[in-house]
Amino acid sequence: MPLKLYAHPFSSYCQKALTALYENGTPFEMRVLAYDDPQIMAEFAALWPIKRFPVLVDGGRTVVEATIIIEYLGLHYPGPVALLPADPRAALEVRMLDRFFDNYISTPQQKVVFDSLRPEAERDARGVADARAMLDTAYAWLNRHMAEREWAAGDSFSLADCGAAPSLFYADWTHPIDPAFAHVRAYRQRLLARPSFARAVDEARPYRPLFPLGAPDRD
């Protein structure tokens, strides 16, 4: 039975899981979530009532959270690219950076986007300002961190880079990375050039008109 990924190509957390799948050429069936397809949405809600995607189904097993999906793939469907190092100390560094991208880049980025979808009267100006301030702080920290590195943790592409790629991709659309953060901008370009992530970005191109803040004419 093939692995099934319930996902949407334009979703950042889905691109994180897709990047890992493409790194290793892991076969899977994409179950594209569409709000106008009640059948797939019901199937998805039955699997994961929290209704956040991606969700991986492996036979009778349901695996949620993009990071855990990538760890699961590494354990059960390993390929030529080990996205988590075998050495537990090196793996801890990878997990730490993975948390950084989810919590301090993706979360504030989503806050700004989701707020823009609310009716004017329900917007959270203070929360959005805090989210933008967090992005500036996170960019500054990352700029120092990436000064002499190619990838986020260790010497090779890892789980942390799978998370960094869509996080920085959309964060730059939402809250542009200041040119002063040259190391972050260069890292984002390296991620865009990585074939696995480039494929995920290409597959999502048709959905760019859906970006609530307006997708820039680049990338």
Ligand SMILES: N[C@@H](CCC(=O)N[C@@H](CS)C(=O)NCC(=O)O)C(=O)O
């Ligand atoms: N912690 C989850 C976050 C997943 C998440 O937020 N996914 C977004 C799409 S990028 C989603 O499900 N959005 C639907 C919604 O908010 O209703 C993970 O790491 O997989």
